[in-house]
Amino acid sequence: MEIKILRDVLATNEAVAKENERLFGEKKVFVLNLMASPGAGKTSFILRTIEGLKDDFKMAVVEGDIASKVDAERVREQGVPAVQINTGGACHLDANMIKNSLALLDLDEIDFLIIENVGNLVCPAEFNLGETLRAMILSIPEGDDKPLKYPLMFTESHVLIVNKMDLLDWTDFDLERFKGVVGRLNSKMKVFELSCKSGEGVEDWIDWLKTRLISFRT
Amino acid sequence: MHELAVTQEILSIVLAEAESNGAKRIKKVRVRVGEMTAVVGDCVRFYFDIISRGTIAEGAEVEIENIPIEARCSACGRVYRASELDFLCSFCGGIGSLISGRELLVEGIEIDQSGEGSGNKDS
Numbered sequence: 554m555e556i557k558i559l560r561d562v563l564a565t566n567e568a569v570a571k572e573n574e575r576l577f578g579e580k581k582v583f584v585l586n587l588m589a590s591p592g593a594g595k596t597s598f599i600l601r602t603i604e605g606l607k608d609d610f611k612m613a614v615v616e617g618d619i620a621s622k623v624d625a626e627r628v629r630e631q632g633v634p635a636v637q638i639n640t641g642g643a644c645h646l647d648a649n650m651i652k653n654s655l656a657l658l659d660l661d662e663i664d665f666l667i668i669e670n671v672g673n674l675v676c677p678a679e680f681n682l683g684e685t686l687r688a689m690i691l692s693i694p695e696g697d698d699k700p701l702k703y704p705l706m707f708t709e710s711h712v713l714i715v716n717k718m719d720l721l722d723w724t725d726f727d728l729e730r731f732k733g734v735v736g737r738l739n740s741k742m743k744v745f746e747l748s749c750k751s752g753e754g755v756e757d758w759i760d761w762l763k764t765r766l767i768s769f770r771t
Numbered sequence: 772m773h774e775l776a777v778t779q780e781i782l783s784i785v786l787a788e789a790e791s792n793g794a795k796r797i798k799k800v801r802v803r804v805g806e807m808t809a810v811v812g813d814c815v816r817f818y819f820d821i822i823s824r825g826t827i828a829e830g831a832e833v834e835i836e837n838i839p840i841e842a843r844c845s846a847c848g849r850v851y852r853a854s855e856l857d858f859l860c861s862f863c864g865g866i867g868s869l870i871s872g873r874e875l876l877v878e879g880i881e882i883d884q885s886g887e888g889s890g891n892k893d894s
């Protein structure tokens with residue numbers, strides 16, 4: 554006997570993500586879901602972002618790492634509350650993990666929440682967390698062919714951070730070719746070229762984000 | 772990778788549906804997977820074989836239908852087949868919006884209500 558079901562497999566995650574989104578909206582919390590490969594510079598990018606915004610906005614960070622407390626400690630040293638989710642080997646964060654982690658944060662005291670997703674360019678793109686903005690980091694040493702290998706991440710992100718620009722001259726990375734491919738995949742994506750090490754280009758990102766945060770708050 | 776989480780969700784959907792229909796055994800599970808998802812069909816089958824053991828879905832065939840990526844061009848209005856690596860309109864190069872390709876659906880199941888054949892599980 555045949556039975557029609559037609560049910561979305563990710564419906565459970567989507568439902569929880571919607572709940573998170575509603576809660577973030579109520580509490581006026583702007584949420585950034587940050588995705589990248591291991592070593593692309595997620596943590597130093599977060600530290601740069603904290604540096605640029607912490608005087609104007611109350612921030613917090615949810616760290617989704619596989620099994621470490623190092624990243625959360627580096628964030629707390631900046632005076633920003635951080636919650637560490639140890640996914641215990643899972644390759645992505647899902648909406649329910651975020652929902653559970655929110656119990657450890659006072660949302661009334663937060664304007665801007667950064668979620669550092671697990672280091673991976675594949676799986677996190679599939680799981681909506683209820684975020685306001687999705688950003689990905691690609692660092693120059695990873696190579697300019699990455700959009701062709703992980704297209705979903707490039708089509709699902711609103712912002713692309715090209716990090717480690719200070720290494721451009723030392724690699725074969727073809728920036729024009731890269732931007733051409735990215736444009737064909739996601740013409741609406743906002744691209745920032747910067748170096749978290751030298752600080753070059755970080756200001757443009759901070760200025761743009763500040764504008765988004767202010768318009769979100771009002 | 773995350774196919775395990777996806778497969779667990781598929782299994783719980785089909786088990787709930789089968790039980791509410793009085794199934795003794797699930798023979799086939801039909802899944803639709805868009806080309807624009809990060810889900811590998813072979814991984815889903817592999818995990819399904821393992822995690823369905825001891826349930827009425829043990830030994831069920833997992834049939835996966837791949838859904839191509841289609842978009843409608845905002846400039847010329849035509850529907851075109853996009854590739855995973857190039858979203859622009861194949862006719863005029865305009866920007867398109869996705870019509871299909873992001874599906875991840877349990878389409879349906881084939882069940883036995885009589886209990887016949889439940890003794891020869893081909894696991």
